[in-house]
Amino acid sequence: MFEQLSFILQHKCQFDPHKFIIVGVSGGPDSLCLLDVLYKKRYKVVAAHLNHQLRQTASEDAEMVRGVAARMRIPFVVENVDVEAFAAANSVSIEEAARITRYRFLFRTAVKGNAQAVAVAHNADDQVETFLMHLLRGSGLSGLRGMEYRSLPNSWSDTIPLVRPLLGIWREEIVAYLKERKLQPVFDVTNLNVNYQRNRVRHALLPYLEGYNPETRKILFRTAQLLTGDYEIIEKYVQKVYERTVVTEVEGAVGLQYEFIRAEDVPVQRHLLRKAIAALRPGLRDINFEAIERFVSFLQNPPRSGQTDLTAGLRLVFEGDKVWVADWNADLPTGGWPSIPKTPIEFIPPTTVELGDGWVLAASEPTRIEDFNDRYDRNQDPFTAWIDPTKIQLPLMLRRRMAGDRYRPLGMEGNSLKLSDLMINHKLPKRARESWPIVCSGDEVVWVPGIRPGHAARLDNHTAEVVQLKLCKEAGES
CATH class of the missing domain: 3.30.465.60 (Uridine Diphospho-n-acetylenolpyruvylglucosamine Reductase; domain 3)
Structure with a gap:
């Protein structure tokens, strides 16, 4: 059984014999075997037991593990948790609640003890059962791939690996080992309760499948291993895409x-x-x-x-x-977009208007159009516009949009459309639309920064002077 275990511990689990390992020990056959194996091979271990308070004998199980740790003269850590209450509060099954609370406990213990890893006793039978459970749930490749000897990062930590040294060993081999070592595990009667999906898979589905092929377990174990390799190839590509696609994490x-x-x-x-x-x-x-x-x-x-x-x-x-x-309750970043207070701001060029958060509207003094010929004809900046001062009514006004606002964008032959529709068409963020600054001359919207200039104050063959409007963020602001 254990011919290759030393190699697995050293190379696949990457254990350092000089650093502590947190071992999850329920007192059952698998975890008791794992603790004994690591102890025999002189690794520094801590026996960690979580009392789920699901059975009347739960406290006795904890004392049994405490006794084993005492005989081995190794550290023992125990914690009690109301799994049923956790399941109800988080709308998850008892099985899922037990799993989550267990791993949280183990990794908290590992952080406190500066441990090198958390070790759990999943075996080859667990691998097969998990594969079938995920298959029945409709999992994709990520769920059907096999568990790994060493997982880092994992769902619980980016720095502490989750290791499964017994992953290639079958349950019957573990039972034989315990018998040889004269170790008596606790018997968890809930393992016979077919209300739990894993137990139904273990006691009903797998025996049924073995009626078709006695080698079902080994075949499914190999399938999980093969899918793990396929998943690793895909994951490398997906990770590169993810790093390129994620632009913000808050x-x-x-x-x-x-x-x-x-x-x-x-x-x-x-x-x-x-x-x-x-x-x-x-x-x-x-x-x-x-x-x-x-x-x-x-x-x-x-x-x-x-x-x-x-x-x-x-x-x-x-x-x-x-x-x-x-x-649902996360405060998303504003995206750094411009925003204007509820109170409108009147201005007369030339001037600079501060909007807040570093945003500034700069309005130039009227200047001969000849001085701008090479610039406004080739303007690609939607936050810069040139207007004809003879076509506006002073003072200009910076304000938020109002119900019923319409806008005549340049290039639509003077036709108008709802400002709200225009903002949606230009993909302005919904949260930004309400306070997005617009420039008005009287009741006419003459410019919406970020969108093309308006028709009302357009430049034409009769324009002699122009006013440049530019909305920008001051240097040093983010």
Whole structure:
């Protein structure tokens, strides 16, 4: 059984014999075997036990593990948690609640103890059962790939690896080892409870499949290994795309470059979403197909509202050139766009008007048009405009949009359209539209910065002087 285990511990798990390992020990056969193996091989271990308070004998299990640790003269850490309360509060199954609280406990312990790794006792049978559970749930490749001997980063830490030294060892081999070592594990009666999906897979589905092929377990184990290799190849590509696509990461939100992610193939889009969700919801596994496809549809046709529900308390938000995956209560960055207070600001060129957050509107003095010929004809900056001062009414006014505002953009032969529609067509972020600054002459909107100049104050063959309007952010502001 253990002929190759020394190699696995040293090379696949990458254990340092001089640093502590936090070993999750429930007292069952697998974890007791793992603790004993590491102890025999003289690794520095800490036995960590989480009392889930799900069984009447739970406290006795904790004392049993405490006794084993005492006999080995190794450190022992225990913590109690109300798993049922956690499951109810977070709307997850008892199984999922037990898993989440267990890993959180183990990694907290590892951080406090400056441990090199967290070791758990998943074995080859667990690998097969997990594969089938994920298959039945409708998982993609990321769920069907096998567990790894060493995972870093993982759902719980970017710096502490999660290791599974017994991953290639079958349960029957572990039982034989314990018998040989005269070790008596605790018996968890919940392992017989078929209300839990893993137990149904273990006690009903797998025996049924073995009626078709006695080698089912080994075949599924190899399949999981093969898919792991395929996933690693895909993940390398997806990671490169993700790094190029993610433009902003803030507390509770990940911003993705809309055009970049929309240009990717749909399978890549799905992988990118899963990575964004993993960044916001570490450890979340139950991401259903409907949620993933909702994201794909959102990319193709963002709703007029600009946002929609995703899953697990997350939403999708389409804003300007970004798609956000965010908590519903997350404060998204403003994007640094210009904003004007509710009170309108009157001004007469030449002047400079400060809008706040470093944004400034500069209006030049009227200047002979000959001095600007080479500039306004070739202007590519939507935040710069030239207007004919004889076609405006002073003072000009900077204000927010109002209900019923219409705008006559240059090039539409004087025809107007709703300012709100124009802002949507130019993909101004929804949150920015309300306070976006516009320049008015009387009741006429003469310029909307970021959008083409207006028809009302346009330059023509009779224009003798021009006024330059420029909205910009002062140097040093961000």
